[in-house]
Amino acid sequence: MRKLVVIAVVLAGLWSGYWFIGAKGVESAFNTWIDDRRAEGWVSQAQDVSTRGFPNRFDTIFSGLELADPDTGLAWRAEEFQILALSYQPNHVIAVWPGQQVISSPLQNITFQADNFKGSLVFDPSPDLPLDRSSIVIENLTMQSNAGWTAGLEAGQIATRKSSVAPNRHDIHFEATGLLPASSFVQGFGNGELLPSVFERALLKASVDFTGPWDRHAVETARPQITRIAISDLDAKWGELGLKAVGTVDVDARGIPTGEVAIKAKNWRKMVEIAEASGVLAPELVSTVTGALQFVAGLSGNSETLDVTLRLSGGAVFLGPIPIGAAPIIRIR
Numbered sequence: 001m002r003k004l005v006v007i008a009v010v011l012a013g014l015w016s017g018y019w020f021i022g023a024k025g026v027e028s029a030f031n032t033w034i035d036d037r038r039a040e041g042w043v044s045q046a047q048d049v050s051t052r053g054f055p056n057r058f059d060t061i062f063s064g065l066e067l068a069d070p071d072t073g074l075a076w077r078a079e080e081f082q083i084l085a086l087s088y089q090p091n092h093v094i095a096v097w098p099g100q101q102v103i104s105s106p107l108q109n110i111t112f113q114a115d116n117f118k119g120s121l122v123f124d125p126s127p128d129l130p131l132d133r134s135s136i137v138i139e140n141l142t143m144q145s146n147a148g149w150t151a152g153l154e155a156g157q158i159a160t161r162k163s164s165v166a167p168n169r170h171d172i173h174f175e176a177t178g179l180l181p182a183s184s185f186v187q188g189f190g191n192g193e194l195l196p197s198v199f200e201r202a203l204l205k206a207s208v209d210f211t212g213p214w215d216r217h218a219v220e221t222a223r224p225q226i227t228r229i230a231i232s233d234l235d236a237k238w239g240e241l242g243l244k245a246v247g248t249v250d251v252d253a254r255g256i257p258t259g260e261v262a263i264k265a266k267n268w269r270k271m272v273e274i275a276e277a278s279g280v281l282a283p284e285l286v287s288t289v290t291g292a293l294q295f296v297a298g299l300s301g302n303s304e305t306l307d308v309t310l311r312l313s314g315g316a317v318f319l320g321p322i323p324i325g326a327a328p329i330i331r332i333r
Contacts, residue, residue, distance in 0.1 A: 022087060023051040026058050037220070043068035043075065059084045071222070072333050073106040091129075095119045105333070108147040115140040123215075130215040131170075133161040145182075154178025168213055168224065174204040205233040223332045226251050231261065242266030249312055255331040257312045268293055268306040281324055289324055 030049050037044035047064030060083045068075035082096040097117035103110050119136035123129040141153040156176035163169035179199035210224035218224055227250065234245040247261030265271055272290055275281035281289060297306045311318040312327045 020054075022090075023054075023058060026060055026090075027051050030060060030062075037067065040220075041070045053084075053087070056087055057084065058087050058090060068104075074333055075102075075104040077102045077104070091123045091125050093121050093123075095121060108145045110143055110145045113142045113144075114138055117141070126215075128213070128215040128217060130213045131160070131162065133159070135159040143182075149182040150180075151182045152178075152180035163207060166209065168210045170208055170210070170214070172204070172206050172208055174202070176202045200237045200239075202236040203233065204231070206231045225253075225255070225332055226330050229257070229330075240267045240270055247309075251330050255329040256315050257327055257330055258314075259312055261310045261312070263306065263308050263310055265306040265308075267304060268297065269304075275325065285322070285324065289319065289322060292319060292322060 027049055031046075034044045034046055034049075043066060045064070045066050046062045049060065049062055051058055051060045053059035062078075062081045062083075064079065065081050066075070066077045078098045078101040080098045082094075084094040084096065085092065095118070097112075097114070097119075099113060099115070099117075101112050103112065116137060116139035119134060121134045122132045124132050136158050138153060138156045141156070143151045154177050156179070157174070159173045160170045163171055177200070179202055181199060207228075207230045208226055209228035211227055212218070212224040214224060228248070229251065230248040231246055234243070236243045242265070244264040245261050247259060249257040249259030249261065251257050269290070272281065272286065272293065276283060276286050293306055293308070294303065296308050297303050308319060310324075315327050316323045317325045317327050
C-alpha cells in the first residue's frame with residue numbers, strides 16, 4: 001500500500017511538473033509570436049497573456065489583443081480571446097471569440113457583437129500547424145460598419161475539412177438561418193421594397209482549392225488564394241425567391257472566375273427586377289433577358305421556375321450569348 005502511495009505521489013509530481021513547464025511554454029510561444037509580428041512591422045500587442053487549467057488543460061486567455069497587418073491593412077481588436085486545449089491533445093483547440101470585436105480595413109471598421117462565437121479547430125501535428133478540420137458556431141450576430149450599414153445572423157455554422165483527394169483543398173459546409181444582409185445591399189434593390197430584410201435560410205456545400213495550405217504562415221505572411229470552387233449544393237430562400245445551384249469555376253491569379261453554374265430559380269421575374277434595380281442588369285438589356293428567360297422557363301414546363309446554366313468568362317456572366325453582368329472578383333485580402 002505504501003508503495004502505491006509513493007508511486008501515486010511521484011506520478012502526480014511528474015504530471016504537475018509537465019503541466020507547469022507546458023503552460024509556461026505555451027505562454028512563451030504566444031508572446032514570442034506577438035513579438036515576432038511586431039518586429040515585422042505589425043501592430044501586435046496584448047495587455048496580458050496567461051495560461052491556466054491545471055491539471056488537464058492549457059487554457060490561454062489574451063486580454064487587450066490587437067493585431068494589424070501592414071501589407072493588407074487588415075486589423076483585429078478584441079478585449080479578450082481564448083484558446084482552450086487539453087494538455088494531452090494540444091493540436092485540438094477551442095477558440096472563443098469575445099462578445100464584441102472589431103475588424104478594420106482601409107475602407108471601414110466593422111464591429112461584431114455575438115451571444116456565441118466559438119470554434120473547434122484541429123491542426124496536423126507539425127510546426128507549421130496546417131489546418132485539418134474546423135467547426136465554427138455563431139449565434140445572434142450583429143455587424144455594424146462605420147460606413148453606414150448593418151447586418152446580422154440569427155444562427156450559423158461553418159465546417160471545413162482538408163480533402164484527402166487533392167492538396168490544399170478543403171470541403172466546406174455552411175448553413176445559416178435568419179441572415180440579415182447589409183442594409184445598404186438590400187436598400188439598393190428598389191429602396192428595400194423588392195425584398196424582405198431577412199434571408200430565411202441558406203445552405204452551401206462546396207470544395208475549394210487554394211494556392212497553399214491554411215497554416216500559421218497564412219496569418220503571418222499572405223493568405224492563400226482560391227483557385228477553384230466546386231459547388232455541390234447551394235440552396236437559399238429569400239422571401240419569394242428560391243435558388244438552387246451546382247457548378248464549378250476556376251479562378252485565375254487576378255481573381256476572375258471562369259466556368260459554368262447550373263441555376264434553378266423560383267420566381268425568376270422578381271430576380272430580373274432586382275438585377276435591374278441594383279444596376280447589375282442594364283435597362284436596355286431587361287427586355288432581351290426577360291424574353292430569353294421566359295423562353296427557357298417555358299421549356300421546363302413551369303413558367304415561374306427557371307433552369308438555366310450561367311457561363312462565367314472574361315470577367316462577365318453570360319446567359320447563352322447574352323452578357324447579363326460582371327463576374328465577381330474572388331480575392332481573399
